[in-house]
Amino acid sequence: MGHNYATEQSLYAGLTAAARWGEAAAAERPGLVQELAESRAALQAWSASNPAQFRAIQLLLDAEAARLVGREAEAAGGYEQAIAEAQARGFALHAALASECAGRWYLGRGRRSLAAAHLQDAHAGFVRWGATAKANQLAAAYAELLAPATSRAAHASGRTTTTTRVLNGSSLDVEGLLRAAQAVAGELVLERLLDRLMRIVMLRAGAQRGFLLVPQDESWAIAAEMRTAPDEVVVARERPMTDEAPLATSVVRFVGRSREGLVLADAGAEPRFARDSYVAGHQPKSVLCLPLLHQGRLSGVLYAENNAARDAFVAERVELLQLLSAQAAAAIENARLYASVQQAHEQLRRANEGLELEVEARTRDLQAAIEQLQVVNAEQARQSEALREAHAQTQREIGERERAESERAAAQAEIVRVQEERLADMAAPLLPITETIVVMPLIGVMDEARASQVLAAALEGSVRTRAQVVILDITGVRQLDATAAAILVRAASALRLVGAQAILTGVRPETAQLLVRDDAPLAGLVTLGTLQSGMAHALAQTRHAARTRQDGAPNR
Known part of the structure; x- marks a missing residue:
């Protein structure tokens, strides 16, 4: 012992x-x-x-x-x-x-x-x-x-040493990707989102240190930092990234300009970044840097290090993080929008409170003036004019208050509209898996209204992403009525009209009985028991279609 x-x-x-x-x-x-x-x-x-x-x-x-x-x-x-x-x-x-x-x-x-x-x-x-x-x-x-x-x-x-571009492959942990994407998409508070995102990235990549950087004016700022020894995430006010920052700043700037992921097997031996003060002084080994892109905009950059070994970031894990980065960028944008809406709401509340105090003070002043008019009979004519002036002032203040109330109501309506749009996006999320395959995981209760919303989101998303296959996964749907089931079946026909194949996965026995009992038009609809089997079918179908197009292309 x-x-x-x-x-x-x-x-x-x-x-x-x-x-x-x-x-x-x-x-x-x-x-x-x-x-x-x-x-x-x-x-x-x-x-x-x-x-x-x-x-x-x-x-x-x-x-x-x-x-x-x-x-x-x-x-x-x-x-x-x-x-x-x-x-x-x-x-x-x-x-x-x-x-x-x-x-x-x-x-x-x-x-x-x-x-x-x-x-x-x-x-x-x-x-x-x-x-x-x-x-x-x-x-x-x-x-x-x-x-x-x-x-x-x-x-x-x-x-x-070697430099490797982020690759596209088929060895993906789809379940882990969906769980991580849902965990990121479900958080609206920016500080908690950054904490959760950094922990997911560090775990998935196997890194020792990590940073999340966001654009600031013409440069970059550090929004979050994580270390594994001890295991902690520091989320603070965005501080500018200077050349003295504890990371390879030239790598961050390179990824920000090129908007492409970068993996360095041995950063200390890479000639392109030899002039970087951090690289020259610390000789880091494995470095991973990924851009966070949302609708063509660069929302941030993820930077991770592992100094225990060279080439610590394998291609499969990097590819998984690259797919996750798109969802992370969208989540950061949503969290920032939510924070701005909350800030606007708080400013409006303080403005209303100040206006109410001001009106109350003016009302007290008016009452004092009226009492004084009642006491001073000798100055009735002058006081009468003052009373009319005070009344006019009151009317103007009432008008100002009505305008303020109208503006507050309009602002609240805008907040409700933005929140409803975000809730609609969360109720029917569309997650790209490959360039030709998208997945819509559905959970909760599925009624007629939500089924119609899913149909609209699937059509719009398939056209926007030019997807060939749309997988509707209802594994997490706890309750599905007959009307909603019919709408989901009609989604297959609608998707075919825009050039996409619909696959329904996660069909439970009671759902199958419901579709058969109501004589739903099932022709052309592919149904599979699990999301994994749906993914395998979709990959095989798209590969077959690609080979068919290649075989049919004329020789040049």
Whole structure:
């Protein structure tokens, strides 16, 4: 006891017990579960006293335990947290182990794209750590899935630096993307939005430090900063980004000008940014910088660092963050608009209070004048004129108050209109997945009015984005009446008229009975049980259409 390898014994004992559980006899499984529980208990105690050293492997064993009992969501989240924590702390071996376990689990679930991405990460991690025999074992066992990883392994073991543009691929964690997008879109208070956005980005990217920068005049300002040691987000008043700021300011300016994401495997060895004072003084390793674009406007820039290893930001995670950045830009714009509306409302309230106090004071003055007129009979003529003047003044003040009330009512109506528009956008969100596929996740109660709103939003969004496939996911719809169901079915015909294919996913048994009972026109409507199957169908359909267009194009 007391030696470092005691923690390694607990880690590998737990992993071995979890790996043997699937093929073990029924009589052996309780003992394996007990062995895994003992290993988890030991690591949880160590993690509580030193989370920086042991939290990653504790999260890995927790994910393995969740896998054994069938808690899929908990297992998937546990693997991702373990990978992110290990990368953030610089434990390449533990990150590779977690990626290997996640890859085998996804492969067992039939999700080959995610399995390939995690197994490729594991292979590259073992090569980077120096475990050549382990990397060769993975390459032999999963040769088909690891074929694309050859160039990445050579990169990890050979080159000193490289610059990579953000890529488009198919190995996307769609569920994680939707959860992160919904979490960002559901926050309207700017300070809480920035806190949540920074935590999501740091977790998804596996970064140690991160900054959110926003445009300010002709330069940039730091709106939020996050570090993982300790784990904290600092959201304060926007302060100007100077050359003395603790980040590579030339990288931020480059991304701001080009409006393209940038990934540096070793920023300290990159010649383009060698004159940057921060790069020259601190020699940062992995740097990620993404633009936040909303309707063609640059809303901000996300900057992240990981100085534990070179090339820490893998392409799959960067692509996921790139898709999330569009939703983050829209959320920041909405939060700023909400803050401006709140500020205008507060200013109007203070103005009304001041006007009421002024009218009250004027009323008191008028009463005093009337009482004085009643006492001074000798000056009746003069006081009578004063009374008429006071009355005229009162009428003018009443007119001013009526105009103020009218302006306040108009401002309140504008606030209500803006809020209704935002609520309508949130009730029927349209999330782009690829250039040709959009998803509309629907939750809550679906009545006739909301179904009509969904139909209008789907038509408008498909035309605006030129989408070929629109997926209407009703997994989260708790209640659907007959009229709303008929409108959703008619949406398929309407979308075909504008050149888009409609796919309805998440259909529950009671919804299917409702559609069949009412003889809904189902011709041409594709229905699938889950959003994942809908995504797979849509990707296959768009790829087939692309190949058909290519095959039909004349040779030049």
